[in-house]
Amino acid sequence: xxxxxxxxxxxxxxxxxxxxxxxRYYRFGVLPLQSPTMLAGMFLPLTDALQHALHRPVExxxxxxxxSFMRRVRRHEYDIIYLNPLLYxxxxxxxxxxxxxxxxxPFTGILVVRRGSPIHALVPGRLPAGLRIGFPDPNAYAAxxxxxxxxxxxGIHVNRDMKVKYFGSQDSALMAVYYGMVDIAGTxxxxxRSMPRNVRHSLRVIAQTPPQPQMPIAVRDSMPAPExxxxxxxxxxxxxxxxxxxxxxxxxxxxxxxxxxxxxxRGVKP
Amino acid sequence: xxxxxLRSLPEHVDSARPPKPxxxxxxxxxxxxxxALVHAVLMGTFVWSEVGKQSQAIRADxxxxxxxxxxxxxxxxxxxxxxxxxxxxxxxTQRVKRQPDVMEGAIIxxxxxxxxxxxxxxxxxxxxxxxxxxxxxxHGRLRLEEQIRVxxxxxxxxxxxxxxxxxQSELAATRDEGLLFILLALVVGxxxxxxxxxxxxxxxxxxxxxxxxxxxxxxGVRVALPARDEVGLLGGAFNAMAESLQRxxxxxxxxxxxxxxxxxxxxxxxxxxxxxxxxxxxxxxxINSVKLLDRSNLPAGDxxxxxxxxxxxxxxxxxxxxxxxxxxxxxxxxxxxxDICGLVEEVAGLIRQHPQAAAVKVEVECDAHHSRAxxxxxxxxxxxxxxxxxxxxxxxxxxxxxxxVERAAGTVRVSITxxxxxxxxxxxxxxxxxxxxxxxxGTGLGLSIAQRILMQHGTVLSxxxxxxxxxxxxxxxxxx
Ligand SMILES: Nc1ncnc2c1ncn2[C@@H]1O[C@H](COP(=O)(O)OP(=O)(O)O)[C@@H](O)[C@H]1O
Ligand SMILES: [Mg+2]
Numbered sequence: 001x002x003x004x005x006x007x008x009x010x011x012x013x014x015x016x017x018x019x020x021x022x023x024r025y026y027r028f029g030v031l032p033l034q035s036p037t038m039l040a041g042m043f044l045p046l047t048d049a050l051q052h053a054l055h056r057p058v059e060x061x062x063x064x065x066x067x068s069f070m071r072r073v074r075r076h077e078y079d080i081i082y083l084n085p086l087l088y089x090x091x092x093x094x095x096x097x098x099x100x101x102x103x104x105x106p107f108t109g110i111l112v113v114r115r116g117s118p119i120h121a122l123v124p125g126r127l128p129a130g131l132r133i134g135f136p137d138p139n140a141y142a143a144x145x146x147x148x149x150x151x152x153x154x155g156i157h158v159n160r161d162m163k164v165k166y167f168g169s170q171d172s173a174l175m176a177v178y179y180g181m182v183d184i185a186g187t188x189x190x191x192x193r194s195m196p197r198n199v200r201h202s203l204r205v206i207a208q209t210p211p212q213p214q215m216p217i218a219v220r221d222s223m224p225a226p227e228x229x230x231x232x233x234x235x236x237x238x239x240x241x242x243x244x245x246x247x248x249x250x251x252x253x254x255x256x257x258x259x260x261x262x263x264x265x266r267g268v269k270p
Numbered sequence: 271x272x273x274x275x276l277r278s279l280p281e282h283v284d285s286a287r288p289p290k291p292x293x294x295x296x297x298x299x300x301x302x303x304x305x306a307l308v309h310a311v312l313m314g315t316f317v318w319s320e321v322g323k324q325s326q327a328i329r330a331d332x333x334x335x336x337x338x339x340x341x342x343x344x345x346x347x348x349x350x351x352x353x354x355x356x357x358x359x360x361x362x363t364q365r366v367k368r369q370p371d372v373m374e375g376a377i378i379x380x381x382x383x384x385x386x387x388x389x390x391x392x393x394x395x396x397x398x399x400x401x402x403x404x405x406x407x408x409h410g411r412l413r414l415e416e417q418i419r420v421x422x423x424x425x426x427x428x429x430x431x432x433x434x435x436x437x438q439s440e441l442a443a444t445r446d447e448g449l450l451f452i453l454l455a456l457v458v459g460x461x462x463x464x465x466x467x468x469x470x471x472x473x474x475x476x477x478x479x480x481x482x483x484x485x486x487x488x489x490g491v492r493v494a495l496p497a498r499d500e501v502g503l504l505g506g507a508f509n510a511m512a513e514s515l516q517r518x519x520x521x522x523x524x525x526x527x528x529x530x531x532x533x534x535x536x537x538x539x540x541x542x543x544x545x546x547x548x549x550x551x552x553x554x555x556x557i558n559s560v561k562l563l564d565r566s567n568l569p570a571g572d573x574x575x576x577x578x579x580x581x582x583x584x585x586x587x588x589x590x591x592x593x594x595x596x597x598x599x600x601x602x603x604x605x606x607x608x609d610i611c612g613l614v615e616e617v618a619g620l621i622r623q624h625p626q627a628a629a630v631k632v633e634v635e636c637d638a639h640h641s642r643a644x645x646x647x648x649x650x651x652x653x654x655x656x657x658x659x660x661x662x663x664x665x666x667x668x669x670x671x672x673x674x675v676e677r678a679a680g681t682v683r684v685s686i687t688x689x690x691x692x693x694x695x696x697x698x699x700x701x702x703x704x705x706x707x708x709x710x711x712g713t714g715l716g717l718s719i720a721q722r723i724l725m726q727h728g729t730v731l732s733x734x735x736x737x738x739x740x741x742x743x744x745x746x747x748x749x750x
Contacts, residue, residue: 025381036352040420048423059380060425064355072354250421 023056029078030062031069031087033136034171034191042194043082045247050080053234054227065168066139079220080231084141085268088216098216098262099232104255105189106211109146112177112185112192115204119184122207124155132163134173134182142188142209143170145270150209171195178202190252213264217257232259297474301467302460309459314452321448325441332371332412332437339369340416340430347377348418351385351426356393359386366430373411374431380424397429410435473501477508489516544705548590548713552583559583586711593713596652597704600719603646603726607750610643610650610675610682611636617654618673621662629668632658640677643747649723656716657686657743663709664690664741677749685744692737702731 028047030039039062047058061078063069066087073081074094081096085107088098113119119127135144151158158164165182167173170191177185178199184206192200217235219228238244239256248256293299343366350358359377366375367388376387376397384392412434418426473495483491492512495505559576562568568576611634618634621627654673661671665688672687693701693708700706702721707714721731724745735741 032353036349037420040352040423040425044421044423044425057381060352061379062353064350064353064358 026050026054026056026058026079027077028058028060028080029069029072029082030060031081031083032062032065032169033084033140034169034194036062038171038194042251045250049234049238049243049247050231053230066137070139076220076222079223080217081219082215082217084139084215085213085265086141086145086270087139088218089265089268091218092262092265095221096218097221098218098260098265099228100235100257101214101216101260101264102253102255103214103258104253105214107142107188107214108211109142109144109150109186109188109209110192110205111147111151111207112174112187112203113183113206114177114180115202117183117204119206122151122154122156127156127161129161130163131161131184132165132182133158134165134167134176134185136170136173136187137166137168140170140186141268142212143173143186143191146209146212147186147207150207174199174203194252212268213260216260216265296471298467298471301470302463305463305466306456306460309463310452310456313455313459317448317451317455321444324444328437328440328444332432332434335369335371336412336414336430336432339366339372339432340414340428343375343377343430344416344418344428347386347428348420348425351377351379351418352420354379354385356385360393362386363388371432371434371436372430373433374429376429378427378429380426385426410438412437470501473497473505477501477505480508480512484512484515489519541704544714545590545594548705549587552586552590555579555583556587590713593715593719597715597719597722600649600722600726603649603723605644605646605727607642607644608647609638610641610645610684610747611638613645613647613651614654614673614675614684617651617658620655621658621671624659624662627662627671630662630665630671631669632662632671632673634673634675636673636675637677640749641675641682642750643682644750645727645747646723649726653720653723653745654684654686656720660716660743661686661688661690661741663712664688664692666691678746680749681746682749683744683746685742687740687742689740692739692741693733693735694737698733698735701733 028043028050030043033039034042040060043060047060050058058080063072069083070087070090072078073083073087073091073096076095081091083091088096092098111122119131135147138144148158162184165176167176170187171194173182173185173187174191174195176182192203192205195203219231235257236259238248244256248254343362347359347362349355350362363375363377363386366372372388374388376389376392377385378397379385382397384395384397387393410433412432414430414432416428416430417424418428476493476495480491480493489512492509493505495502497505556579559580562576563573563580614636615634618632622632658671658673662669665671669689674683674685674687676683676685697706697708701708701714702717703714704718705714717731724730727747729745729747731743731745733741733743
């Protein structure tokens with residue numbers, strides 16, 4: 001047992017020293033849209049692929065919540081980030097720039113109720129009083145900000161007419177509506193799709209916001225241009241290979257990534 | 271014969287009391303030792319294997335606790351590790367630290383940076399694993415490591431170090447307890463074995479004691495052994511043996527008494543016949559002479575002859591009576607230390623004046639410095655007188671009588687030698703018996719008296735004789 005421990009320690013030691021001497025780790029920060037393990041399940045194949053392409057280790061990390069994620073972005077603790085368009089506009093100010101965005105599917109927010117709920121459409125004045133609504137995080141772009149803007153535009157004053165609750169992640173918000181802790185949840189399509197089948201089937205979408213630019217992947221401005229090119233190339237070519245499609249399958253982005261420019265996000269506003 | 275008996279008896283007594291064997295050679299001790307040994311070995315093996323099992327269980331318990339704990343740590347810290355939620359991770363390590371035996375717990379990200387540790391100083395640093403780990407191995411620590419894996423990939427590592435000090439002390443306690451048990455078993459086993467061996471050999475000891483008493487002559491001893499085992503059977507056989515021994519001994523005693531009674535009766539008969547025979551002739555001569563004297567017409571010549579016969583025969587009767595009384599009245603010897611030479615010279619002086627010794631040359635050879643012996647002077651004087659008298663009576667006219675007193679190993683030998691007629695072979699075997707005589711005037715009591723007195727001095731006469739050459743009669747006395 002001790003021998004095993006010793007061997008493992010030595011192994012770890014060599015790894016650690018190799019890491020210390022070898023190429024620096026790239027940290028891939030993912031906005032905590034879902035539970036960390038779920039995000040890890042989605043993004044680890046991608047970081048693995050990046051690792052191979054960059055010939056350097058790439059670490060997947062997330063954060064306890066949006067605020068701490070953004071603090072770390074601001075401190076440049078991440079080299080590569082995946083976040084929502086709104087937060088990207090902030091990250092851009094702090095020294096990151098978009099290289100690709102999720103392809104295909106328009107970036108929309110949705111409002112979800114239980115399948116048996118009496119609510120079928122968002123008609124102001126005809127909604128029952130005292131409705132409870134759940135969001136992942138105040139800064140969740142599609143799930144919170146876009147859906148709020150959408151309801152605002154229809155004359156529904158969320159803060160006045162409903163009881164608002166934040167659950168930290170998309171999954172939590174979805175589980176909250178599933179368990180009846182709230183009547184409506186704001187989320188976005190990929191999160192709904194990633195739910196277990198039975199949960200997915202007992203939920204119903206009552207509204208969808210107009211699309212916005214898709215979720216971007218951005219890199220540090222200080223990253224060397226060849227590295228940036230290599231990352232972009234890898235990400236935009238994932239659909240071309242079986243391995244790449246496998247990566248995309250885990251991510252749930254079946255159509256892969258397309259190159260994006262910062263200008264596309266100029267219209268994104270809170 | 272009796273001398274042999276006397277000498278052999280003490281030997282017999284000795285063999286009945288054998289030298290006590292040393293404790294280590296006794297059956298009792300060996301029995302105890304073997305029982306105690308077997309007991310100790312069995313108990314020792316049993317206890318030791320139990321201790322081994324218990325130790326294994328204690329060890330396995332620590333290992334399984336450590337494994338559960340580290341697995342739990344890994345599960346509990348996965349999300350927080352991915353989210354780099356240092357607060358939650360710190361909570362995990364703090365909780366882990368509160369578990370018994372935990373010395374150190376750390377959560378490390380994939381790069382090797384410590385995100386949380388029971389040792390707060392390590393947080394935020396690259397794990398200083400190597401030297402620390404090497405230095406600590408085998409010093410009462412159990413170090414475990416578990417990788418945190420998500421979707422088949424390592425995202426971090428959990429380290430856990432548990433103290434084995436408690437385990438060690440528990441193991442030591444178990445071992446000590448085991449040793450104590452073995453010791454206890456040894457003591458209990460020895461006592462039990464001692465009691466058992468006492469019980470088993472007690473009967474043997476009883477038998478041994480009984481045999482010893484039989485050896486010392488107590489044939490009435492019997493053993494009562496209630497045991498039905500071999501020793502019990504032996505006891506029965508022993509009793510039967512003692513029984514028959516006693517019976518045979520009684521028979522022998524009985525027969526011996528019968529024989530001595532018969533011998534005594536025969537002796538008395540023989541003695542009476544001899545006395546009667548000795549007395550008959552002189553008595554009938556006396557009676558006839560008295561009858562003759564009773565006649566008034568007895569001529570003077572016959573009368574004088576009859577009176578002469580009366581004189582001789584009545585003197586002879588008196589002599590017979592005196593000798594017989596001497597023989598019958600021999601008293602217990604009063605032994606004392608004294609000079610033999612002087613005594614022999616004294617008797618020789620008397621013999622020289624005896625009428626029959628007129629033509630005999632009497633010589634005494636004696637070393638006065640080496641002739642002291644234990645004897646009864648009056649009785650010895652009589653012995654020497656009788657022997658010298660026999661010698662001069664055996665010399666028909668002229669001759670020589672030589673008396674020698676000489677010192678041999680531990681004895682003083684007295685020998686009386688003459689060159690007289692010698693003793694015919696047919697007489698030689700019987701002359702020691704009373705009333706056996708080869709002379710007309712003899713009573714046949716001289717040698718009998720001498721022999722009886724010498725027997726009381728612990729010695730006997732020895733006679734070497736050749737007809738017409740001479741005779742040597744001798745005896746030994748205990749020198750002082
Ligand atoms: N020194 C001797 N020489 C020859 N014959 C002897 C001698 N001493 C004893 N005898 C024989 O032994 C016999 C027994 O002797 P003892 O007992 O003294 O009786 P007693 O002298 O009265 O006959 C004698 O009669 C004699 O025949
Ligand atoms: Mg005589």
